[in-house]
Amino acid sequence: MRNSRIGIFLIALLMLAAACNSSGCLENRNSVPLAGFYDASTGSAITLDSVQITGLGMSDDDPLSAAGTSISTIYLPMRSTEQSTTWIFSYKWSYLDYPQLCDTLSFDYTSTPYFASNDCGVIYKYLITHFSYTTHLIDSAALSDSLITNVDKEQIQIYFRTATDDDEGDEEVEDESSEDEDDSTDEDEDSEDEEGGDDE
Secondary structure, three states: OOOHHHHHHHHHHHHHHHHHHHHOOOOOOOOEEEEEEOOOOEEEEEEEOOOEEEOOOOOOOOEEEEEOOOOOOEEEOOOOOOOOEEEEEEEOOOOOOOOOOOOOEEEEEEEEEEEHHHHHEEEEEEEEEEEEEEEOOOEEEEEEOEOOOOOOOEEEEEEEEEOOOHHHHHHHHHHHHHHHHHHHHHHHHHHHHHHHHHHH
């Protein structure tokens, strides 16, 4: 009788353990940092629709994000077999589609495998040792946490320069005013030359 009770107790424990693990891996199964896009002048979140994001050394035919896709955030995977990863941002608007205007976002890191859980298994975590970027259309970028794990949270903020009609109008006014100053200077020089000729 006692043995049967122990057997029932063990079966109940096994069923309870199975029920506890039935929720699966609640976190990401990989450690991938999430990057968010922001307006450099206002700090507000923005959506970009003509940006192609490709890994350095990867084919342009297989981008991480293709132009024509509207995105405000993106996951930027690390290569566990390497010690660095670089992502290239190409701007596909007609007036910005030039190779010299592409930006890069680069990470140097160390990768370490660790056991996350029974459901998630063994995954890598990355400790970023160096973070750099170019500043063509990217104004600045920030890394909120240098340790990348499988916790799903935004860890990279990318601030882009954005143009508005008001800004363009201000630039045109400044250009016109400078031209007016040049014209007035030329007129003054002409009048001085004429006065000098009369004296002779």
